[in-house]
Amino acid sequence: MLTSFMEGLLCCLSSKSANVVVPVETSEPSDGYEFVEVKPGRVLRVRHIIPDRAVVEEPTGLGGIVSCKRKITVYRNGQLFIENLGDRASAELKNCQNGETEPDSAEEVELTDCGNSSPPAILPEARSESVTAGKDRTAETGESGDAPAAGQTDQSQEPRIRRRKPKRTVVIDCERQISACKGTHADVALFFIHGVGGSLDIWGNQLDFFSKLGYEVITPDLAGHGASSAPKIVAAYTFYALAEDMRLIFKRYARKRNILIGHSYGVSFCTFLAHEYPEQIHKMVMINGGGPTALEPSLCSIFNLPTCVLHCLSPLLAWSFLKAGFARQGAKEKQLLKDNNAFNVSSFVLRAMMSGQYWPEGDEVYHAELTVPILLVHGMHDKFVPIEEDQRMSEILLMAFLKVLEDGSHMVMMECPEAVNTLLHEFILWEPAIPPTPKKESKTRPETANSQSDNTKATSDPSKVRPSTARQTSSNGSTVEKPDSKAKK
Structure with missing residues (x-):
């Protein structure tokens, strides 16, 4: 020290360097060193x-082929939106930079009045209820108020919502053999x-x-x-x-x-x-x-x-x-x-x-x-x-x-x-497992084959027929024989 x-x-x-900046001599120059x-x-x-x-x-x-299909969207506030497009894709994730999930984000909302159109305004998440209430009031006015003026429709009275423009979008679509x-x-x-x-x-x-x-x-x-x-x-x-x-x-x-x-x-x-x-x-x-x-x-x-x-x-x-x-x-x-x-x-x-x-x-x-x-x-x-x-x-x-x-x-x-x-x-x-090749389905499904065998047994052995299904009482009190439903083809 x-x-x-x-x-x-x-x-x-x-005002000189305290260290002599030179390479250290290697002790094993011939043991795989270059x-x-x-x-x-x-x-x-x-x-x-x-x-x-x-x-x-x-x-x-050899090995398995992995399909890499991904869409990455970056917004101007640094928010990252990753969308996996593959067959095994998970749900859409919208993450902040600190890793916390952000369910909703600020949206650009354009409000249009009956006569004049206002510029687009950015409404924060806390004001989402007021925007919804405004929609309800507009709907009520459209139902009980005066009729809209000429050249205007009901859609002009409702706010038009659009997402903010992304800063960058990257699409990945490739296959890798691992x-x-x-x-x-x-x-x-x-x-x-x-x-x-x-x-x-x-x-x-x-x-x-x-x-x-x-x-x-x-x-x-x-x-x-x-x-x-x-x-x-x-x-x-x-x-x-x-x-x-x-x-x-x-x-x-x-x-x-x-x-x-x-x-x-x-x-x-x-x-x-x-x-x-x-x-x-x-x-x-x-x-x-x-x-x-x-x-x-x-x-x-x-x-x-x-x-x-x-x-x-x-x-x-x-x-x-x-x-x-x-x-x-x-x-x-x-x-x-x-x-x-x-x-x-x-x-x-x-x-x-x-x-x-x-x-x-x-x-x-x-x-x-x-x-x-x-x-x-x-x-x-x-x-x-x-x-x-x-x-x-x-x-x-x-x-x-x-x-x-x-x-x-x-x-x-x-x-x-x-x-x-x-x-x-x-x-x-490690290598990914190769998915098994799908087998061609036979013309006769197993359920059909089982039902056919059951039908054969039911026909050959009438004693096993359920009473509630085999017998039905008619309106005049007589008993009518009814075949089992499983025996139908």
């Missing part, structure tokens, strides 16, 4: 593992993307697990993280700059069926790629990614402080990250951070990353347009991302599955590696 404070003080006096120059002078470390596996033909004609992705198929690739302060090493348990199962895995270090290069300009760490890096990495290693796994800030890059390459993204996993809101940096944040001040506070920030990112704060968790090179970035990079999270396109509509199956994994003890945000994300997405781990927090892939690996593997192997 004292060393960090002295270095920060010298930084403020000399260095990719995405732009001149911008080099990213990538771990790429191609396991030894038997040659298996690509699956053809199949199980096995590790023995050479057309499957798994991409792991970490968040702020992490590195590719936080995915160590997942990389080992899936590579042993025969999957090809790719995971990069973001710029300024791990062993990737760290430019000294703030513009190098904006969302769009980092997203472009991930796009180039994806184009380099993509296969026919690609699965994206993102954590925290990395989920936003996965969403970006799913929009850019919808046909190549087969499935996606969001781990503690938060809600479907547009990104913008916070004005009142500790990361807005000067770099030298952040360097002085780096021990405090590391302790805060340990407390908020892990359900337990023991020696094991501290060792996990040290071994996996997590939250080991310079103050300059950390400040630039937090201030560069500006992505206005990533709103609810942007996420609602995704048609890829998505698994949401949330740690119950996460203090960075509330569970309500992931619940809202699951409501907005078309095909989403939310799984909550009670023993995990923000770094759930490091705390509960076995549970996370199991969830991911089950989701990767």
Whole structure:
């Protein structure tokens, strides 16, 4: 702590950066690590593992086909109206941005008098009763009052109601073929993307697990993280700059069926790629990614402080990250951070990353347009991302599955590696059930066949005929035989 404070003080006096912004040297340069120059002078470390596996033909004609038919309407007040048009569509939902259901909304009502027409007025919900009462009074006047003037009809006396004009309307109509992705198929690739302060090493348990199962895995270090290069300009760490890096990495290693796994800030890059390459993204996993809101940096944040001040506070920030990112704060968790090179970035990079999270396109509509199956994994003890945000994300997405781990927090892939690996593997192997083909109905229905057999029995055994049906007393007192109704064909 004292060393960090002295270095920060010298930084403020000399006006120089307290951190030497250079890439960290990797200790295993030949164990599946590659260095990719995405732009001149911008080099990213990538771990790429191609396991030894038997040659298996690509699956053809497997899996189920899901029809994605959706109409999304956005109004000027931010209200979202989602209409599912598929066969399995649920009821129409009209939601606010905070997730609460809004049964009624303000409507534009045009009131027209007998002689003069007034401009359209917006009436709030609280005045709906008065509008109804006005309608009743108009109806009464039309019945008992004077006759309408020439050229006017009864419809002109009633208010004409129309919905307010939507700001934007998006229609989605496509079909996706979703199949199980096995590790023995050479057309499957798994991409792991970490968040702020992490590195590719936080995915160590997942990389080992899936590579042993025969999957090809790719995971990069973001710029300024791990062993990737760290430019000294703030513009190098904006969302769009980092997203472009991930796009180039994806184009380099993509296969026919690609699965994206993102954590925290990395989920936003996965969403970006799913929009850019919808046909190549087969499935996606969001781990503690938060809600479907547009990104913008916070004005009142500790990361807005000067770099030298952040360097002085780096021990405090590391302790805060340990407390908020892990359900337990023991020696094991501290060792996990040290071994996996997590939250080991310079103050300059950390400040630039937090201030560069500006992505206005990533709103609810942007996420609602995704048609890829998505698994949401949330740690119950996460203090960075509330569970309500992931619940809202699951409501907005078309095909989403939310799984909550009670023993995990923000770094759930490091705390509960076995549970996370199991969830991911089950989701990767999941495919929708193929609906059975409808059988052609026979010419004779079962009910008809049963009735015919009953008729045969009734004819052959007259003693079983019900007395109330078989016998009927006539008006003259005699008894008349009447056949059973079931015996009629």
